[in-house]
Amino acid sequence: MRTTSSPPSVPQPARRIMAIWCRELMLDRWRHSEGCGAGEGADAQPLVLIAETAHGPRIEAANALARAHGAARGMMLADARTLCPQIAVHPSDPAGDLAFLERFAVWSLRWGPWSAMDAPDGVLVDVSAVAHLFGGEARLLADVAKCCAARGLTVSAGIAPTAGAAWALAHYAAPGTVIGPDEDVAERLAGLPVAALRLDADVLLVLRRLGLKQLGDLSGMSGDTRGRDSLHRRFRNRKSPAANPLVRMDQLTGRVPEPLLPVVPMTMPIVQRRLLEPIRHRELLDQVVSDLADDMARTLEGRGEGARRLQLGMWRVDGEVVWRQLELAAATREAAHITRLFAARLDDVDAGFGIEMLRLRASWAEPLALAQADIEAAAEGHGTSLAACMDRLTVRLGAKAVRRPVLKASHLPERAQGWQPPLEAEPAHQHQLAFHQRPAKLLDRAEPIAVLYASPDGEPRRFRWRGEVFEVARVEGPERIAPEWWRENGRTRLRDYYRIEDEAGRRYWIYRNGLATDGRGGMPEWYLQGLFA
Known part of the structure; x- marks a missing residue:
């Protein structure tokens, strides 16, 4: 008896995520647009970037000199001018900041196979099994700091097993901090403030009022059944992860996966x-x-x-x-x-x-x-x-003046096609079904006709349409089309379609709606739906 052994499974590398926080993204983007580095040119004086609001200009970002004079983000410009009359003012550009962050995320692919934007001012990079190419994770972080400084970017970075833990290191730990794959994430981050969980401001206020100021306090409650139940009852109506500390804590420790959307670089011809x-x-x-x-x-x-x-x-x-x-x-x-x-x-x-x-x-x-x-x-x-x-x-004529027909996935003639603007892409799931011969012209709406036939379920012999009587010379059919049961109710009747030709050689497409013995209404009704060429 011969036995075969399966090949040993290859162990998968531990997941490692690097978070890069651009501490002064707005100012760095402004410096790039002005062609000056940090501390050079107009940035050598107190400078703020503002956004127009209903109550007046509000500060969105301030450089080091402006912060030294008392200016801060969220302050009204009028209040900042009372503290520093010589402050320089430039408009902020949220769309430009987002485009700058997207380009930075693409540039960050030099450190890993994929990167994701962590709006509004960060990037997440998957560095699993690549740190050895840089001589270890410590040297990898040193390379990040060196390359970003050469490009005029002020950043902080950290590496951890999860995206949440890496984000917490980049924002609240010392630059270059690393949490190993075998270390306890909750224990390493216990001394950080609860703001490291990426929670909304109102949730942070509630946690501080409850006396939960550090991750260690929250970790102790989330690990205990009674404490976890009490937090769940308080935040059970919060659907967003940023409004639920339990979800964020589970993402931080890796109990719950956190979906990330990688940035795919695209070059335009x-x-x-x-x-x-x-x-x-x-x-x-x-x-x-x-x-x-x-x-x-x-x-x-x-x-x-x-x-x-x-x-x-x-x-x-x-x-x-x-x-x-x-x-x-x-x-x-x-x-x-x-x-x-x-x-x-x-x-x-x-x-x-x-x-x-x-x-x-x-x-x-x-x-x-x-x-x-x-x-x-x-x-x-x-x-x-x-x-x-x-x-x-x-x-x-303009895009709104032109429409084109598109096929629909339906076997009913009136639903087998639709209309859409010509510049819209045709839905990928729509496809043409195999039909019998169809007329060249379908009426916008099937018109009722009066039909004479030998028996209730027999072929039509004569019909009246639009006040004129037509004698039927040839008949082909019937072709039975069932209703769409997933759309219609149970009282919808079957259709029997006939291709007929009158004595003058004109051909029509008519159908009988229902059968006399189907128990879904009275006598069948006849309709004319199309004309053959």
Whole structure:
């Protein structure tokens, strides 16, 4: 008797998460936009970033000099000016801060296989089984501090088995603190304040009133059955994790998994032309746009993609930038089609003293494989395909004036298709069902007809529609279509469809709604729903 043994299982590496906290993200973003480092230029004086509110300007961020004079985040600007009249003021940019954090998250992929944004001012990086590439986790954190300092970023970082514990280290522990995979997370973090749980301000106030000021106090209650029950009763109506200390404590210690959304870097195809001499005439502008369309077509072909949204930027000599945007009904990389669409959007462009640079960017692209030329591709080259026609109508009439039919997953004729704007992507789950022959024209609503037939369940012999009587010469059917039981009630009747032809050769699509013996109503009713060509 021969026995086989299964190969030994490979142990999975312990999960390690690194949290990077950008302590002065708003100011660092402002310094990057102004091209100065910390302590240089305008940042060498008291400086604050403000946001407009209903009660006046409010401080969103303050540099070290401004904080030394008493300015703080959340303070009204008028109060800060009484403490420091020479304070410099600049507007904040929340959208720019978020874009800056997203770029920083992509740049943080140098330390791990994936990273996630921890808005509003942090990044989480998975560093499981990669620390040895940097000489250990301590050297990894040192490399983070060195690289961020070289880019003018003020950061604090920490590594722990969970995202919550790493966040607590980065915000409330000494820089470079590490919790090992075999250490007790709750015990290591017992001395940190309860604010390290990423809770809402009102929840923190309640915990302080209860005397729970440190994680050790909360850990003792959450570990005890009676204490956990009392906390659960107090916060049981809080659905958000940031409003429930028990959920946050379980995430901190790893009892409950915390979902993270990795950042996926995406590069947009961009082509541009820097002109030797500024151009002002329309003919030259059209030529440059045509050249850019050719460059974009080659770029997209190399990536195996087609553009769905194109943005054309034109930089004028006086510094103004004019933008024009296109959204296409289907992915394309046909240069002639793109040039033709942009030509309708350039009539109102004011070149001023001249345009010195043009840039074409595909901000939305979809996979578009290479295919042998066919009738549809040849038609697109001449601007007569359906997608090209929808693009030209949308540019001329507007996106709301054009709709296109789309297939729906239903076997009922009136529900088998619908209408949607041409620029919306067709739902992936919709697919065409296999049907018998269908008429070329369906009425918007089936119209009742009067039918004469040999028996209640027999074939129609004569029918009256719109005041005219039609003699039936040929009949084909019936084709039975059952109701959609997941939508209709139990009283909905079956349909028997017939394809009929009258004595003049005209063909119709009619159906009988119900059977005489189905027990779901009175006598069956007849309707005409479509006309064959």
